[in-house]
Amino acid sequence: MRKMSDKQRRMITFIERFLSDKGYPPSIRDIQAGCAISSTSVVDYNLNILESRGHIRRHADVSRGITLLTRTQTSDSLVPVPVIGMIAAGEPIPVPTPDTWDVAAVSETMEVPRELTRGREDVYALKVKGMSMVDALINDGDIVLMQHVSAVDNGEMAAVWLKGEKEATLKKVYIEPKRIRLQPANEQMKPLYADPDDVEIQGRVIAVVRQVA
Amino acid sequence: MRKMSDKQRRMITFIERFLSDKGYPPSIRDIQAGCAISSTSVVDYNLNILESRGHIRRHADVSRGITLLTRTQTSDSLVPVPVIGMIAAGEPIPVPTPDTWDVAAVSETMEVPRELTRGREDVYALKVKGMSMVDALINDGDIVLMQHVSAVDNGEMAAVWLKGEKEATLKKVYIEPKRIRLQPANEQMKPLYADPDDVEIQGRVIAVVRQVA
DNA sequence: GTGATTGTAGAACAGGTGTTCGTTATGCTT
DNA sequence: AAGCATAACGAACACCTGTTCTACAATCAC
Numbered sequence: 001m002r003k004m005s006d007k008q009r010r011m012i013t014f015i016e017r018f019l020s021d022k023g024y025p026p027s028i029r030d031i032q033a034g035c036a037i038s039s040t041s042v043v044d045y046n047l048n049i050l051e052s053r054g055h056i057r058r059h060a061d062v063s064r065g066i067t068l069l070t071r072t073q074t075s076d077s078l079v080p081v082p083v084i085g086m087i088a089a090g091e092p093i094p095v096p097t098p099d100t101w102d103v104a105a106v107s108e109t110m111e112v113p114r115e116l117t118r119g120r121e122d123v124y125a126l127k128v129k130g131m132s133m134v135d136a137l138i139n140d141g142d143i144v145l146m147q148h149v150s151a152v153d154n155g156e157m158a159a160v161w162l163k164g165e166k167e168a169t170l171k172k173v174y175i176e177p178k179r180i181r182l183q184p185a186n187e188q189m190k191p192l193y194a195d196p197d198d199v200e201i202q203g204r205v206i207a208v209v210r211q212v213a
Numbered sequence: 214m215r216k217m218s219d220k221q222r223r224m225i226t227f228i229e230r231f232l233s234d235k236g237y238p239p240s241i242r243d244i245q246a247g248c249a250i251s252s253t254s255v256v257d258y259n260l261n262i263l264e265s266r267g268h269i270r271r272h273a274d275v276s277r278g279i280t281l282l283t284r285t286q287t288s289d290s291l292v293p294v295p296v297i298g299m300i301a302a303g304e305p306i307p308v309p310t311p312d313t314w315d316v317a318a319v320s321e322t323m324e325v326p327r328e329l330t331r332g333r334e335d336v337y338a339l340k341v342k343g344m345s346m347v348d349a350l351i352n353d354g355d356i357v358l359m360q361h362v363s364a365v366d367n368g369e370m371a372a373v374w375l376k377g378e379k380e381a382t383l384k385k386v387y388i389e390p391k392r393i394r395l396q397p398a399n400e401q402m403k404p405l406y407a408d409p410d411d412v413e414i415q416g417r418v419i420a421v422v423r424q425v426a
Numbered sequence: 427g428t429g430a431t432t433g434t435a436g437a438a439c440a441g442g443t444g445t446t447c448g449t450t451a452t453g454c455t456t
Numbered sequence: 457a458a459g460c461a462t463a464a465c466g467a468a469c470a471c472c473t474g475t476t477c478t479a480c481a482a483t484c485a486c
Contacts, residue, residue, distance in 0.1 A: 005463095007463095020327070022272070022278075022280065023238070023270075023280035023281070024237060024238045024272075024275070024277055024278055024279070024280065025236070025237045025277075027276070027442075027443055027444085028443065028444065028445090029442085029443070029444095037464090038464070038465065038466085039464070039465050039466060039467090040443090040444085040445090040466090041445085041446080041447090041464075041465070041466075041467095042463080042464055042465070044444075044445070044446090045462095045463070045464075046463090057236075058444095059235070059237075060444080060445090061443095061444065061445085061471070061472070062237070062443095062444085062472080063240070063276035063277055063442075063443055063444075063472060063473065064237055064238075064276055064277050064443085065235075065237055065444085066237070067235070067236035067237065068236070110326075110328070111326050111328070112326060113323075113324050113325060113326065115323075115324075116422075116424060134350060137347060137350045137351065137352045137423075138350065139350050139398060156425075157425050185352060205425045206424070206425060207422065207423060207424045207425055208421070208422070208423040208425065209329075209420065209421070209422055209423075210350075210420060210421040210422075210423075211329060211419070211420045212369075212370050212418045212419060212420055212421065218433095220433095240472075240473055240474085241473065241474065241475090242472085242473070242474095250434095251434070251435060251436085252434065252435050252436060252437090253436090253473090253474085253475090254434080254435070254436080254437095254475085254476080254477090255433075255434055255435075257474075257475070257476090258432095258433070258434080259433090271474095273474080273475090274441070274442070274473095274474065274475085275442080275474085276442060276443065276472070276473055276474070277473085277474095278474085427486105428485105428486085429484105429485090429486090430483105430484085430485080430486100431482100431483080431484075431485095432481105432482080432483075432484095433480105433481080433482075433483090434479100434480080434481070434482090435478100435479080435480075435481095436477105436478095436479090436480105437476105437477090437478095438475105438476090438477085439474105439475080439476080439477100440473105440474090440475080440476100441472105441473090441474085441475095442471105442472080442473075442474085443470100443471085443472070443473090444469105444470090444471080444472085445468105445469080445470085445471095446467105446468085446469080446470100447466105447467090447468090447469100448465105448466100448467100449464100449465080449466090450463105450464080450465075450466105451462100451463080451464070451465090452461105452462080452463070452464090453460100453461090453462080453463095454459100454460085454461085454462095455458105455459085455460080455461100456457100456458085456459080456460100
């Protein structure tokens with residue numbers, strides 16, 4: 001892949017921005033105007049070079065038939081995840097049902113890079129309400145990505161429902177003889193010990209996403 | 214959102230497939246052929262309905278100017294972000310240079326949904342090393358998405374370099390008369406006060422991503 | 427039934443848009 | 457200076473494509 005001329009680089013950038021902005025590719029004359037090029041034939045000329053270099057693909061006689069080859073490869077590494085509800089200290093944790101799995105049926109969905117879910121299929125998202133999970137380094141408004149499991153390995157972070165206290169928390173779970181140790185992610189804080197019968201594992205924490213600004 | 218007719222549903226599906234297949238939207242006549250519709254005016258008629266229902270957007274006088282508004286617009290909403298370094302308590306915060314902006318020139322990049330960056334151009338990522346930022350509810354190994362700015366509004370979370378202490382932190386910044394208040398995100402913790410000359414704003418925190426499992 | 431509403435047909439029009447062609451600069455090699 | 461590849465220019469052409477118009481069928485309300 002040779003180095004592009006400055007003009008060609010501007011064109012590629014323009015096409016990218018136009019595409020993600022408007023949702024459809026630019027026409028030759030859009031590029032001409034957007035990159036301050038004097039003639040459509042100059043655009044055509046450089047577009048052909050960009051195609052022969054493998055940066056784009058052109059479809060003859062098709063209006064706006066320009067496809068980006070460099071970036072667009074990654075397009076399907078976005079995974080839709082259903083946001084099935086809130087998680088708060090005093091409220092039961094929403095549990096996914098066959099219904100809520102259907103992305104189309106859920107009121108809200110978010111899209112996350114496939115690297116975050118690592119290809120897991122049964123991932124859902126919860127929005128954190130309240131400051132009760134700061135000991136898990138999780139803030140009000142954070143999004144928690146969960147995987148639906150009924151048991152977790154030692155040391156994994158899980159959404160836990162404490163039946164007796166009627167309380168939901170996110171803790172690292174350690175199974176010990178005759179009791180379960182619930183350790184906050186902030187390891188300076190003291191663990192909580194609970195009876196196995198009192199603990200309901202609702203899911204495993206996959207990731208946390210916090211949007212600040 | 215009302216019920217779509219069978220024909221309209223076929224059209225939407227066709228547009229989705231065409232778009233993800235070819236990379237550009239179909240023309241009216243593409244839809245006509247792809248959905249076995251007898252006339253272009255019928256396509257036009259139903260497209261207008263779909264637009265008024267909020268399923269698509271049409272751009273007048275623009276060839277192939279159809280945009281999908283529903284969730285299927287996943288095409289290229291992934292944005293590459295350069296991971297330009299680590300952030301740790303005792304080390305200077307890496308600052309982006311024109312070099313590191315070039316996604317191709319950086320050793321590591323990550324891809325995040327466009328919703329996270331909200332279209333900002335000058336976004337980079339730092340990996341957090343150490344537990345020094347737990348008071349900002351940020352853990353060892355977290356990824357912090359930053360925007361390169363030299364000043365922030367009151368209350369915004371920023372990466373701050375304290376010259377005197379030679380220390381980097383992430384705090385909410387409040388400008389007060391003759392001093393700057395640095396407030397941990399965990400609001401139960403006490404603020405830190407610093408001299409304006411001692412504070413260097415290195416960037417604004419956009420988001421935090423933590424991958425747990 | 428009548429009339430309104432919705433959906434379908436076919437064709438033609440007008441403007442958008444890719445393409446082509448002859449010509450002229452520009453830069454590098456010999 | 458001459459030769460040659462690269463790049464730019466402007467205009468015209470031809471097709472693609474959105475749009476519009478009239479006519480007609482199907483459904484429903486009254």
